[in-house]
Amino acid sequence: MGLKFSVLYLGKMEFPKFRLVQCPDEENMVRSPAVAILIQHPELGNILYDTGNSPAFADVYTPEMLHNYPVTELISIKDALADKGLTPHDIDHIILSHLHFDHAGGLQDFVGTKAIERVIVSEEDLKNAYFSVMTGNGGAYIRSLFDVEGVQFRAISGDTKLAEDLELFVQPSHTPGVIGMILKTEHHGTVITTSDTIYTRESYEQELPPGGTINKTPEEFYDNLKRIKKMEQDYQATLLFGHDYDQIMEWVEKGWMD
Numbered sequence: 727m728g729l730k731f732s733v734l735y736l737g738k739m740e741f742p743k744f745r746l747v748q749c750p751d752e753e754n755m756v757r758s759p760a761v762a763i764l765i766q767h768p769e770l771g772n773i774l775y776d777t778g779n780s781p782a783f784a785d786v787y788t789p790e791m792l793h794n795y796p797v798t799e800l801i802s803i804k805d806a807l808a809d810k811g812l813t814p815h816d817i818d819h820i821i822l823s824h825l826h827f828d829h830a831g832g833l834q835d836f837v838g839t840k841a842i843e844r845v846i847v848s849e850e851d852l853k854n855a856y857f858s859v860m861t862g863n864g865g866a867y868i869r870s871l872f873d874v875e876g877v878q879f880r881a882i883s884g885d886t887k888l889a890e891d892l893e894l895f896v897q898p899s900h901t902p903g904v905i906g907m908i909l910k911t912e913h914h915g916t917v918i919t920t921s922d923t924i925y926t927r928e929s930y931e932q933e934l935p936p937g938g939t940i941n942k943t944p945e946e947f948y949d950n951l952k953r954i955k956k957m958e959q960d961y962q963a964t965l966l967f968g969h970d971y972d973q974i975m976e977w978v979e980k981g982w983m984d
């Protein structure tokens with residue numbers, strides 16, 4: 727028996743497409759889903775990858791965030807887990823791809839659970855998050871979302887094998903270290919999650935770098951894209967992108983994949 731996983735839809739943000747990927751169209755709007763992945767692993771237990779937006783977004787997010795990336799639908803990670811018959815106490819490990827508000831926003835729901843002492847992040851992103859918020863340049867980081875009561879980060883740097891069928895890799899793109907995941911399943915082959923280094927299938931296939939102000943240079947995007955293309959080949963993998971509404975909805979529909 728191998729692992730099984732399920733993609734959880736946690737609502738969405740809606741904003742002009744040029745803030746997601748570089749495109750000339752000023753009018754076109756895009757739906758950007760917030761996503762988590764729930765993994766049930768025979769040895770490691772229940773693992774949660776990302777936690778979505780904060781239910782307190784209206785009070786906690788900066789005016790700039792609320793203006794540029796308005797949350798138009800919110801499903802809390804608690805509710806999404808309840809849908810699978812679980813509570814935050816059932817989660818054994820949390821992996822945060824990075825600490826931006828729409829990925830770390832649900833961490834508060836795990837205060838007081840065992841998982842809050844087992845939060846895997848990349849060392850590079852963790853340092854960047856604290857440096858950013860403590861120097862007044864938070865960007866997409868909000869300290870109160872990730873610096874929650876009792877949190878213990880397990881910082882990784884580079885490729886990390888959690889199990890034979892579950893590996894993490896760190897991408898220096900979008901932030902200094904976004905955790906991607908390699909999931910090896912029995913019946914659905916290998917799945918690689920990119921998180922925010924590649925937002926959508928269109929961005930991947932047409933090599934459209936991200937738009938907006940969050941991503942510093944397109945070079946890191948192209949370098950990482952090259953690496954992901956090689957990994958896709960090497961693992962004969964299916965890719966799951968960070969904020970691709972159509973793909974996310976399709977995978978949510980599939981339910982558990984093993």
Ligand SMILES: [Zn+2]
Nearest residue numbers: 824826866922
């Ligand atoms: Zn991000």
